[in-house]
Amino acid sequence: MTTVYTVDSIPGDGIGREVVPAAIRCIDEVARIEGFEVTWRERDWGSDRYLADGAMMPADGIDQLADGDGIFLGAVGQPGIPDHVTLWGLLIPIRRSFMQYVNLRPVRLLPGVEARVSGAEKLDAVVVRENVEGEYSEIGGRAYDGRPEGMAIQQSVFTHAGVSRVAEFAADLAVRRSGRLISATKSNGILHAMPFWDEVVEETVSRSGTVELESVLIDALAARVVLRPDSIDVIVASNLFGDILSDLLAAVAGSIGVAPSANLNPPREHPSMFEPVHGSAPDIAGKGIANPVGQMWAGALMLEHLGEEQAAKRLVIAFEAALADGIRTADLAGTASTLDFTEAVIERLRSAAR
Template structure:
């Protein structure tokens, strides 16, 4: 029997509802394969910030370091600035553990309606650079409260950072359809984006079977809406990948279904898995949150751990529940979080399978 140690951070808002739903379903899926997950629950988030002035303990990163992975819900609260919640928990984990790939697969799930009139084959993966780019710490503000108040934020792109995320995207494209789109804005951002284009092209040139396109990010956003089946794998900078993946989630039916994997591909450090959606304080505590994004992120986690069979069981179960018409209200249904979770657990217990079940 294999045992994996996973740190659980439910965080804020609906994270407190969808994470317990996911851990129960992961336990059930793993039980079918003889795998055990040892959960280490961390009460980190905005409530801890209110009590102690910090989102996590000063040695929090050290506490996570010896784990096999991290399952995160969501962080964010209306009464705490977003830069405090994100830079106090999420971003330090990503950067300290060199989780330089943010993997966001999206496709239209069974029983889910896309808002597009003709979505075609919407099945794409966005590979987002996760440690540098536009989300940097270099900069500052001056003359606060005066008419000449100013803010400066520097974007940092390194050859190493671009090469490693591009290499991951190229290898993924080789496994899929052999098509890679690089999101750029080199017609307007005159230093970092031409450098991005150059390095991505160099890396893609080592894989003759991969056809690379560089597409301006605004045109790519329009293309994703008008011709979603023309896009398979996208590699993008931190900011562009963040925006495009939320757009892709909306095209797939709801941001509530979208998963995210923060990966350290060399496996030198634990990777972290989370849904794309935020803490959604407007619906928190009502029992109506969609757990699919958290479930899909958990399936990505199981695949990363080498538990492909358990991942397929979990994917099959929640896809089957959706196909049977069990959906939360963001997908046009009436099921509560608990009702959807129970439908997934019932399918796992009953051994129902769906051949389409796959994490990517």
């Protein structure tokens, strides 16, 4: 009996509408080869819906997604709408409603991609970012808007449960890789939250017994990512620090356009969501030149999460082969269009399956 997965597709805004269909074509092809199916439920949620109806998604949007096997997101954001409106109207509610508390962001130098800094040739790292609390908190407010006394208060939230579960996930990952784990901190300047983070991470990781934990101040770690990228393996970081570090690592590895992201609910009590790290890129939207690798790689992470590991490997091998053969989009100093690259990946999937 053929296994059928139900996945909600949310292309969203800008280049999301171009790279999501491209990645779906490749996923459908590898599913055909491996003998399973994906039923796609496309959601036209995003900024256009906000402009028409005043909301990025329907009031019952979370309920509509709840019975799916995964969520495949493109990009969120459009000029003219504040970013906090678009993100807090779609992306962040999904992450929090489904307790996707791990944001997994692998990064490595892909074949055929030129390293931006020395040492990036050996870069193969994973950022494990805490995804539902930390600095991205809803607690706070504003007062005296429009007056000289105007003020804003933003509270960070670090719970023992939140820090320990993401540290445990990162430690388990480190055990399967090099055994080395870096914890991003700023405990010399952030008086309460970061020493607490350090204590809980150390307590949690110590239970693994085999992981070598290194706690590094975020400013020094940012410099190390650029100066010694090959010294990085697994990083565990708070919501804000993980967000910044993963983008920096992606740039070091050649382009933010190739970086994937998995928003995971590790207990699998709710669907997980998969997306590229890049944004909606309104400056190139509609030109047909967006790089679909980040979306394809996110699709491979989704297939792996669904248990289709061989399909995930096939997809990664195919887009890596296309890159190695010199087929690259403009952000990687190439001339291929989104369609050109997609066709090249599908051709390699079919050739490898013959």
